[in-house]
Amino acid sequence: MRQLRAWLLRLGGLFNKERRDRELADELESHLQMHVEDNLHRGMTQEEARRQALVQLGGLEQAKELYRERWGLPRLETIWQDVRFGLRLLRKSPSFTAVAVLTLALGIGINAGIFQIFNGLALRPLNLPGSGRVLTLYQTFHLNQGPMHRSVYGSGNLFSYYEYKEYRDQNHVFSGLLSYAPFVEVTLDGERHRQLLGTLASCNYFEVLDVRPVLGRTFVESDCAQSDRGAVVVLSDEMWRNTFAADPAVIGKAVTLNRVPLTIIGVAPRGFAGTEVVPSAFWAPLSIQPSLYSGRELQGDMLADDELSWLQLMGRVRGDFSNAQVLADVKVIAARLDRRHPGFDSKISVATSTLFVRPEEHYLMVGGGAAILLAVGLVLLIACANVASLLLARAATRRREIAIRLATGASRGRLVRQLLTESLLLALLGGALGSLLAFLSFEAVLKFTLSHLPEAFPTLNLSVTPDLRVLAYTLVLTLLTAIAFGLAPAFEASRMDLATQLKDEGAGLQGHQTxxxxxxxxxxxxxxxxxxxxxxxxxxxxxxxxxxxxxxPGFSLENITAVSTDLANQGYTGGRAVAFRNELIDRVSGLPGVEEVAQASVFPLGSSHHVTQGSIPGHEESQRVELNAVSRNFFATLSIPIVRGRTFSNAEVQTDARALIVTETAARIFWPGEDPVGQRLVLYNRPGNPVYYVVGVAKDAQVSHLGEDHPNYLYIPASADKLEQLHLLVRTTGAGASLKDMRSAVDELDPQLTAKVVRLEDYLEFxxxxxxxxxxxxxxxxxxxxxxxxxxxxxxxxxxxxxxxxxxxxxxxxxxxxxxxxxxxxxxxxxxxxxxxxxxxxxxxxxxxxxxxxxxxxxxxxxxxxxxxxxxxxxxxxxxxxxxxxxxxxxxxxxxxxxx
Amino acid sequence: MSDKTEVWQGTLALMILKTLEAMGPLHGYGIARRIEQTSGNLLVVNYGTIYPALLKLEQEGYIDSEWGMSDNNRKAKYYRLTRAGRKHVAKETQDWEQATAILARFLAPGEEHS
Structure with a gap:
């Protein structure tokens, strides 16, 4: 306390120095007078008396200097001196200063801007009240033995509904634990159907996140017991504005999602669009999942499937439990769950919630971010090298000044400190200018970039406004920059042989320059x-x-138009879907210039893939494979040659036979050196792990990922009961039917149905x-x-x-x-x-x-x-x-x- | 000179405080002289070091200063112990006595320390 008080007084002492100096002079003068008088009393001469008094005082100036050191903060004063001197020097050579500051501003600004985006994507806690206390849980599975009896929807780190209930009810560390299914794709009924991405959430979702509606209310217990009748929904601010024109009386109205009518009970506040990077248009209780996806094979009653990963878990920590304590608590639950599953070994982790918190995304973000930060860091390093080079050149012209300073007793350390202060000033000026530019312009740059991506890229729920972390990063970077470009020149400049320097100066010979x-x-x-x-x-x-x-890409893109629609979401299931498909194929085939109409369950080069495991019967080991269910003319339509065997027969397609066409690469992977036709393969794509037999080999084509030369890709017949996603691939002659013709073919069948009609070539843009x-x-x-x-x-x-x-x-x-x-x-x-x-x-x-x-x-x-x-x-x-x-x-x- | 000792580091502050405690308000020169006298002229005080020490004590709040008139009608700055200073003297004195007592036991000849 006393130390602090003294330090504060000394800090204050930096200001009223003159008064204090005068007072000290008075005090010392009176001291001397008294001493002289005493000495005179002892019989000294006037002159001797004063001399003795001065000797014993240890010299008047030295005494004052000692006193002054105690009075202010000498270190701070020299720093201030250096700063003033540095500023004066910078002002005196404006062109040097301008070039150096601009160079540094460029380097630091670009770094600050990139970090700002990186921070928004991967580091910044979610924009929620008390978001630092909101944690995300995720699990990773290790399989001890046997094939995995676990289905994954979205990400393997997610949880099943059963697991969610266990964690929610058994933990002692969360004041509330919520779960939600992200990226739920539904079709909104209306004059024209519309695809929406929304969230299915547990009842306590808004309560745990501490988000209050601007209109109406959020979920209550009775909402979450409903499966279809009386089901409710909370709209996002954006959907409220765009679809309901910000109607203040929207509460109580109905929206129909996937043909299920839902009552609007609330509107979320403007700044809240969910906790994922893609904004959520609505939130509905988890309990409506079965009716939302009724009649689907893969997404039947997800609540009832205890071995399905589909729910993200987030909890608000109670009291002041640390993350480690939370982890210890949930680990107990994880171990108990593991005991229920012989052969399972799950690892549970917790992390403060951010966008991209799931491990595979997080590592991708951090890895990608690190690479980009490294690249812009390199640019800053070049800028540093430039400024260092400028400083060296300047040091050469300042050699005389430095030599004189050294000669008059400045220590080398003192000189280096002063030169570094100058560098620091430059860096701070550059950093301030650069980060100002970055903070002002990067949001605009980001928006510009995003708006130039094709439409398939969704808008992002992302905040890049600078926060403390960004400021700290920029400041540290600026200081490092100052050291990077200032240290070497400062040492270089202060290292000199005085004698030769003062003599040689002006000789302009190269000797001492090396x-x-x-x-x-x-x-x-x-x-x-x-x-x-x-x-x-x-x-x-x-x-x-x-x-x-x-x-x-190994298949033909020219003159191919794709007509895609999500039938199941729009109420077409079972026989209705088949009838619709047949009718649509007939109509499209009848359009002028149409040569072939093929069908596929996965869009060529699309963003979703059907991934499963395949293995040879009797072998434990399985391989990751991609599947596409296609019609028999798929290969002809896309000009993919069948190099062995044959394409599917009509009978195989109609009876949903277990026929299989493999790519050359898949054939090489499963049956190296053997004839693949007639071989058998187990696929884990549906219950019972059916055995397929190979009827043909198709040439490798990059139908899944552009640039992937050797795809392990399999084709199965497009059967009737797989009609959830319908993709028709239409080949036309050059002057054939237009996109509009095909759209009207869809409209004639069902004017409400949403369908995407694109040329495959355009889709490459994605x-x-x-x-x-x-x-x-x-x-x-x-x-x-x-x-x-x-x-x-x-x-x-x-x-x-x-x-x-x-x-x-x-x-x-x-x-x-x-x-x-x-x-x-x-x-x-x-x-x-x-x-x-x-x-x-x-x-x-x-x-x-x-x-x-x-x-x-x-x-x-x-x-x-x-x-x-x-x-x-x-x-x-x-x-x-x-x-x-x-x-x-x-x-x-x-x-x-x-x-x- | 040989039988005179320089003031040990850190003890000057206590000497100043003790002097003020004994003598009441006093100016810098007086304090310096008094310390010399008390030591039986065995200590040399470099008078110049008194003033930074006084300033430090003042900044720490143990003493106060005020301009006044000396016996010879000369203007001088007088230093005075504050209440915190008094407490500090008592505590420091106790610490110091304890320290010297311990040291004395080591230095005392022929005594077993158990």
Missing amino acids: RGGLLRRSLVGLQIAISMILLLTAGLLLRGLYRAQTLD WRAPARVAAIFSAVLGGLALLLASAGVYGTVSFAVSRRIREIGIRMALGADGQDVMRLVLRQTLRPVLIGATVGIAACAGVSRLLSSFLFGLSSLDPIAFFAVPAFLLAVALLASYLPARRACRVDPMVALRYE
Whole structure:
């Protein structure tokens, strides 16, 4: 306490210094007078008395200095001095300051902006009251033996309804534990049907999240007992505005989702769109799930299936339990659940709720985020190298000032501290400017980017406004930046041999320059290496994008139109669905120019896939396979050749036979070296794990993922009872039926039905868009890096030339010609450039495999990118050093010798 | 000089406080002289160090200062013990006595310490 009081007083002492100085002078003067008087009493002379008094005081000035140190905070005062001095220096060389600050602002700004997005996506707790205390539970299964008897809907980390009830009722750590099924796709009835993404939630959902409705109420216990009659729904603010025109009397009205009428009981507040990255349009109780999906094979009564992962669990921690205590408590429940399932070994984890909290998403986000942050970090490093190079150049012109400071007794540490203060000022100015720009503009940039993605990308429930974490990150980054670009030049500048320095100054000879020169050349090498990495990345991504545009996916996309609709959601089940399909195929086939109409359960290159496990009968080991249920003319329609055997027969399609057509890759995986036709395969795609027999082999085609050359892909016959999702693939002649004709064919059958009618070629955009965004992003970064690096090379060479102008003059006076001089200058710069380029190429070759998902099968060591980019970069570096070097050979020896 | 000792680090503050306790309000010069006298002129006080020490004590709130007139009608700054200062002196004195007592037991010749 006393210490603090004293410290505060000392802090205050920084201000009224003059008054205090005067008072101290008075006090010491009176002290001296008294002492002198005493001494006179002892019989000394006046002169001797004063001298003795001064001696015993230990010198008047020293006493004052001692006192002053105690009075204020000397360390703080010197820092303040350094800051003022630094600011004065920066003001005195405005062009240097402007270039350095802008360079740093660019580097720090881009980092701050990217981190802002990353923070919004992966780190920031949800936008809820007390969100730090809301935890997400997830589980991971390890199978000890036997095949897995567990179905997964959405993510393997989710829970079954039975498990949810166990955790909810048995835990001692949550004040409330909720569950919900994310991304529930339904069809909203109306004049025109509409697809919606919503949430099915447990009764306590809004209570646990502490979200209050702006209109009406949220769920009460009796709502959650209803399965269809009297079922209720809470609308999102967005849906309320868009579908109900913000009608204040909306409460009590009905909406029909998947043909189930629901009563609107409330509207959620504006800022709340669920806890997933895709906003939720509505929330309905979990209890309506069976009626919402009645008549479906895969999504029957999900509540009753104890071995189905489909619910996300989130809880609000009671009191002040720590995450570790929560984990310990839920582990007990997990162990009890495991005992019910012999062979199961589940691992439960908890984490503070964020967007992308489920592990596989989280790792993807963190991994991707780290890669992008690394890339922009590299750009900042180039900026640092540039500013460091500028500082070194400046230090060279300040050598005399520094030498004098050292000569008059400044310690090296003190000098380094002062130079670092200057760097820190630059970094802070740059950081402030950069983050200001980033915070102001990034939201707009993000919106712009998202709006340029194809429609298939949903809008995001994402907040990127800067928070404390972003500010802290930016501040730390700024400080690191200051050290990164300031430390080496500061040490370099303060290390000098005084005697030679003061003597040599102005001689302009190169001798004592070598060490600073080495540092500068290393900086050039570093810049080139980093630019090389970024530009190569950009080059590879652009090549990948080009490949995506020109790729042959192994099937025909031209003149194929897809008509897709979700029949089950819109009330077509069983016989009605089959009748509808047959009618629709007939009508579409009758349109002018239509050649073939094929059917598939999975959309080619679509966003959803049907994944299951397959194994050879009698073998334990199973493989992940993708399935598509197709009509017999599917292969002909998409021009996928059947290379062995045959396509399905009519009988096989009509009787839902266990016939199977495998891809070449699948045949190689399951029966290497054998004839696949006639072989048998167990699939876990439906209850009873049916055994299929292979009737044919289709050529590999990238119908699932663009760029995946060797898909383990299987086709089964499109049977009648699988008609939940209907995709018709229509091949037309060049001048055939238009999209509009096909849409009207659907409308004639059922005007309310929603159907997507797209050309397959257009749908490729969905695949190309991420690659395009990545390519543009890396090209911008690479361009920025190139700009900074070439400015760095240019600056270094022109500085070297200006420092050596005298030497060059002497050489020329002695008979060297322009070419000799050019060679001399270029040789010195091009060495670090070449070393940096080599290092950059090697580093990029080492990590470019990480890009493979953007390359669509292109080799990550693509020779074209790896030849063109370095050639381009070296050409730019050569140009950047040639321009100032040319000045060197035009030196007039007479002028040069008189220089300085 | 050889038989005179410099003031040990950290003890000056206690000497100043003790002096003020014994003498009442006093100016810096007076305090310095008094310390020398009390020590039987065995201690040399560098008078210049008295003032930072006084300032530190004042900042810590153990003493107060006020300008006044000396015996010879000279303007001087007088220092005075505060209530916190008094408490502090009592506590420090006790600590110091304990410390010296312990040390004395080690230094006393021929005595077994068990």
